[in-house]
Amino acid sequence: MEEQIDLVGKAFADHYYHLFDNDRPALSALYKPSSMLTFEGQKIQGVEDITAKLTSLPFDKCRHVISTIDSQPSTLTGGIVVFVSGSLQLPGEEHHLRYSQMFHLVSTLEGNFFVQNDIFRLNYG
Amino acid sequence: MEEQIDLVGKAFADHYYHLFDNDRPALSALYKPSSMLTFEGQKIQGVEDITAKLTSLPFDKCRHVISTIDSQPSTLTGGIVVFVSGSLQLPGEEHHLRYSQMFHLVSTLEGNFFVQNDIFRLNYG
Numbered sequence: 001m002e003e004q005i006d007l008v009g010k011a012f013a014d015h016y017y018h019l020f021d022n023d024r025p026a027l028s029a030l031y032k033p034s035s036m037l038t039f040e041g042q043k044i045q046g047v048e049d050i051t052a053k054l055t056s057l058p059f060d061k062c063r064h065v066i067s068t069i070d071s072q073p074s075t076l077t078g079g080i081v082v083f084v085s086g087s088l089q090l091p092g093e094e095h096h097l098r099y100s101q102m103f104h105l106v107s108t109l110e111g112n113f114f115v116q117n118d119i120f121r122l123n124y125g
Numbered sequence: 126m127e128e129q130i131d132l133v134g135k136a137f138a139d140h141y142y143h144l145f146d147n148d149r150p151a152l153s154a155l156y157k158p159s160s161m162l163t164f165e166g167q168k169i170q171g172v173e174d175i176t177a178k179l180t181s182l183p184f185d186k187c188r189h190v191i192s193t194i195d196s197q198p199s200t201l202t203g204g205i206v207v208f209v210s211g212s213l214q215l216p217g218e219e220h221h222l223r224y225s226q227m228f229h230l231v232s233t234l235e236g237n238f239f240v241q242n243d244i245f246r247l248n249y250g
Contacts, residue, residue, distance in 0.1 A: 034200055036197045036198075038195045038197060038208075041193065041195065043197075067249075068166065068246060070163045070166065070244045070246065072161045072163060072168075072242045072244065073161075074202075074229060074241070074242065075159055075241060076201065076202045076204075076231060076241070077199075077201045077202060079201075081206075081227070081229055081242045081244070083163075083225075083227050083244040083246065085225065085246055085248065098248060100208075100210065100225035100246070100248065102206065102208050102227045102244075104199060104206055104229070106201060116199070116200060116201070117197045117199065117206045119195045119197065119206070119208040119227075121193060121195065121208065121210055121225065123210065123223060123225065123248045124192075124223075
């Protein structure tokens with residue numbers, strides 16, 4: 001069970017950042033109307049507003065490099081909490097931006113996961 | 126509602142780190158047998174093992190200084206997810222250790238919260 005949780009968390013994180021870096025509007029499929037995103041302290045709710053935020057960030061191209069992924073079952077929801085640390089590389093920027101992000105994934109009736117809670121913070125040194 | 130979530134998240138984080146810095150064994154009251162802690166990638170479950178881990182860290186005294194607290198309702202559980210960034214100051218160490226930590230708080234039948242999920246990571250620069 002523990003190992004499966006890790007595999008699911010890793011598969012989700014790989015998928016999420018692949019979409020973010022290559023097809024950002026497609027991230028909308030991972031959220032539901034109840035989803036919440038807190039991005040650098042700004043609170044956003046719902047698929048449309050979250051997608052609008054993510055696609056209007058002040059950079060077009062970026063690359064996420066994952067450093068660590070920690071996953072645990074979210075017992076009461078049949079979901080998973082996934083905690084990621086990594087770095088965000090922007091074109092023309094010499095330094096990478098370190099970040100931490102947590103996702104609370106919840107199961108749909110069809111057995112897929114969606115992102116109920118998403119909190120993103122850059123790590124200032 | 127949103128504001129209350131923030132107040133509860135802040136009250137929890139203040140309480141948690143106050144206990145951690147001043148009466149670490151008392152943190153056991155915040156966990157249940159189902160609780161999970163992942164500490165720098167090490168997975169630990171249950172009150173006794175989590176308390177043993179936290180009280181056997183290789184420093185007696187420490188001080189947490191919180192930088193940011195982001196809280197969101199965990200809709201399906203009536204709980205809260207709390208995401209904290211901050212720094213950990215150890216005695217005799219010149220540099221502070223930056224960290225990120227997430228808590229998934231779940232309600233007890235009595236209406237209190239306990240920590241169901243806890244993930245801690247130091248931020249390496």
